[in-house]
Amino acid sequence: MEWTAPLLADPSLLFGAALLVMLAAILCAIVVSRKLLTSVALTGLFTLVAALWYIAMDAPDVAFTEAVVGGGVSTLILLGSILLTRESAEPVSPSRMVFPAIAVILAGVAILYAVGSIPGFGDPASPANASVGRDYLERTYKEVGIPNVVSAVLASYRGFDTLGETTVVFAAAVGVMLLLGFGERALGDPARRHEALNPDLVEEIDHHVVLRVATKIMIPLMFLFGLYVLFHGEVGAGGGFQAGVILAIALIVHALVFGLSETMRAFPAAAMRAGASAGVLIYAGVGVINMLNGGAFLDYDFLFPPPLEQALSGPDGHAGQHYGIIAIEIGVTATVASGITAIFYGFAGRAPDIASRGASRGPESGGGS
Amino acid sequence: MIDALATGYVYAIIVAMMMASLFVLLTTGNLIRKMIGLSLFQTTAGLFYIALSKVGGGTAPIIIDAESAVGQARAARLDPAYVEHFGVDGVVYGNPLPHVLILTAIVVGVATLSVGLAIAVRVREAYGDTELDAVRRADAAASEPEPPGPRGRPNA
Amino acid sequence: MLEQAASIAAFVGQGLVLAGAIVTIIGSVGVLRFPDFYTRIHAASVTDTLGAGLIIVGLVLLGGGFFVTVKLLIIWGLILITGPTASHALANAAFTSHVKPLGRGDLRQPSASDEG
Amino acid sequence: MLVAAALAIFVSMSLMLVRAFAGPTTYDRLLSVNSFGSKTVLLIGVMGFANGRPDFLDIAIVYALINFVTTIGILKFFRYRTLEVSLSTRRRAVADASGERPDA
Structure with a gap:
């Protein structure tokens, strides 16, 4: 059965093509931009449109993650890092651009030559799509019993790898804590240090009442939505990572509007550290329970002893899989939420250290101590 | 030929974007801008994988x-x-499998991005600047035989 | 009778969505052509309020089941909360940092200090 | 009809990009980024209905939230040069953060 390209007849291909062109335009703007703030804002836009393209390419889970993680967290962390370093990159002399340009063009030509031989775009008969992909599409409902195949593969078939991924997020949080501290210096008097940081301040008029009221309305909604995404991960697009990042962003917006010290009183850095490690503990603990019941590590069919399994499982009989996947998604959410919040605490709480040690910052000061 | 062109444009644009983000990475001395280039490169790699997973009419x-x-x-x-x-x-x-792969890659990408930026911040504190040339000069100056000036001691 | 009502609703829904999309374009053309910052905020908020409203009501009429309708109404509520708040924050920040609105007399761009 | 509406929203997003690249002051850029984000929310809805699979509106909700947070983050970065200080008490902002830093 030969498949012929529908030549943009399919609306999703049309959207895909249009969004790809927009992505290329944004990327060109990033290449020419010199101020780092412009680059970061455009990178946020780039990930936003990339997530749109993922939706057009039938990948809602990836779109969800890209929008939440790429659009939200990396933009905020990049902003934090720009604050702590400098605000515009030094212009590079064109003579130093020649060799990288040649290298890039050669690499591009090589890749395009290789790309020529892979199956066409959207070809259902390609080896990846026809054999392995379909195999999981057919087996998942029978063996794991949840509709979202991506969540099933992520949590159940490939649970061990996702444990490694959760540990990577935990390790990154620990790394940033070691490098930038826990941000608890912000608990002191941030106002006085803020003035020391910016001598050229001017009287501020507004107390941002509108912003505070709107944020007070939004934060509970974001928490609720995060939990919805967590527990809705099997049926629709969503899952542990996306939920964890949404909860982290709810905390970050609270810190942005009400001040880091206020947020750290409500969610202290110690709780973040405990949450990050507790998540990995929950995840690995579920694996160990399976082993105690005689199954392999992270094989959720053995999560419950046989009599309980029959009692709990519904018509399709996969209670262990359902509860196992939800349990590890909770673990992943705990690790990701507290890990990313700890990372933000590190970046946001670091600003006062630089000021207190007199190392000047910002473009006008150029070279430092 | 038309068939290849009708679908080849996707790979061509994505590979071009990959090379553009590599160009951003290579042609800057600023550490932050290098990290931006790196995360863009990772995003375009994800685009390439998902382009492979698209099934016509699926x-x-x-x-x-x-x-x-x-x-x-x-x-x-x-x-x-x-x-x-x-x-x-x-x-x-x-095809669900590339989705799982890229979902993991994005999360790990942000984790490595945050650690990389934290290191860039510490480089700024230790050497006063994040431009690689300035850092190299400061490092060379710091390793002179006479006692090095009090660089920003990374406090405990 | 029910299918007839459904087909009318679908037709009206598509009409509303198209109208909303056209309002969105009008809004962004406004953002492009207006002379100074504060008029552009007004133009941008046209899309947030009228454009989003028309499109979301149109999509609700197109109908996709109960959950889809609930999600659409949640989105509409979110847009109504975040849109004006963000515009207010922007306008306030611009005003307090002395970005001058265009006077009646000078129709050229605002003063040089604001040039990028 | 829905595809036409989606393309219309796409065109308005590209116009926003033009304003983002051309905008004289940084506030124009920030405004166009914010407006671009709120248009993507609408585009997701229309695209979902055009593709006949309307149940991915969770992503549109996330977009609305992320757009709001990113705008506040960039605004706070630009006005107060710190992410850590609270907006609620009387806060002294950076004097010359009007449009463009004169020296940038």
Whole structure:
């Protein structure tokens, strides 16, 4: 059965093509931009449109993650890092651009030559799509019993790898804590240090009442939505990572509007550290329970002893899989939420250290101590 | 030829974007801008993988039964032989495996990005600047035989 | 009778969505052509309020089941909360940092200090 | 009809990009980024209905939230040069953060 390209007849291909062109335009703007703030804002836009393209390419889970993680967290962390370093990159002399340009063009030509031989775009008969992909599409409902195949593969078939991924997020949080501290210096008097940081301040008029009221309305909604995404991960697009990042962003917006010290009183850095490690503990603990019941590590069919399994499982009989996947998604959410919040605490709480040690910052000061 | 062109444009644009983000990475001395180039490169790699996973006329890999309204609406768009041959239980889905891979890659990408930026901040504190030339000069100056000036001591 | 009502609703829904999309374009053309910052905020908020409203009501009429309708109404509520708040924050920040609105007399761009 | 509406929204997003690249002051850029984000929310809805699979509106909700947070983050970065200080008490902002830093 030969498949012929529908030549943009399919609306999703049309959207895909249009969004790809927009992505290329944004990327060109990033290449020419010199101020780092412009680059970061455009990178946020780039990930936003990339997530749109993922939706057009039938990948809602990836779109969800890209929008939440790429659009939200990396933009905020990049902003934090720009604050702590400098605000515009030094212009590079064109003579130093020649060799990288040649290298890039050669690499591009090589890749395009290789790309020529892979199956066409959207070809259902390609080896990846026809054999392995379909195999999981057919087996998942029978063996794991949840509709979202991506969540099933992520949590159940490939649970061990996702444990490694959760540990990577935990390790990154620990790394940033070691490098930038826990941000608890912000608990002191941030106002006085803020003035020391910016001598050229001017009287501020507004107390941002509108912003505070709107944020007070939004934060509970974001928490609720995060939990919805967590527990809705099997049926629709969503899952542990996306939920964890949404909860982290709810905390970050609270810190942005009400001040880091206020947020750290409500969610202290110690709780973040405990949450990050507790998540990995929950995840690995579920694996160990399976082993105690005689199954392999992270094989959720053995999560419950046989009599309980029959009692709990519904018509399709996969209670262990359902509860196992939800349990590890909770673990992943705990690790990701507290890990990313700890990372933000590190970046946001670091600003006062630089000021207190007199190392000047910002473009006008150029070279430092 | 037309067929290759009709679908080849996707790979061509994505590879071009990959090379553009590599160019951003290579042609800057600023550490932060290098990290931006790196995260863009990672995003475009994700685009490439998902482009491989797209199945013509397919929908998201979340199982829906063919008799539901959405299932019938989608099946009506494609000719039955295609659905029967490439579909699973009457619905054509995209390939779920690259989605899982890229979902992991994005999360790990942000984790490494945050650690990289933290290191850039410490470089700024230790050497006063994040431009690689300035850092190299400061490092060379710091390793002179006479006692090095009090660089920003990374406090405990 | 029910299918007839459904087909009318679908037709009206598509009409509303198209109208909303056209309003969105009008809004962004406004953002492009207006002379100074504060008029552009007004133009941008046209899309947030009228454009989003028309499109979302149109999509609700197109109908996709109960959950889809609930999600659409949640989105509409979110847009109504975040849109004006963000515009207010922007306008306030611009005003307090002395970005001058265009006077009646000078129709050229605002003063040089604001040039990028 | 829905595809036409989606393309219309796409065109308005590209116009926003033009304003983002051309905008004289940084506030124009920030405004166009914010407006671009709120248009993507609408585009997701229309695209979902055009593709006949309307149940991915969770992503549109996330977009609305992320757009709001990113705008506040960039605004706070630009006005107060710190992410850590609270907006609620009387806060002294950076004097010359009007449009463009004169020296940038």
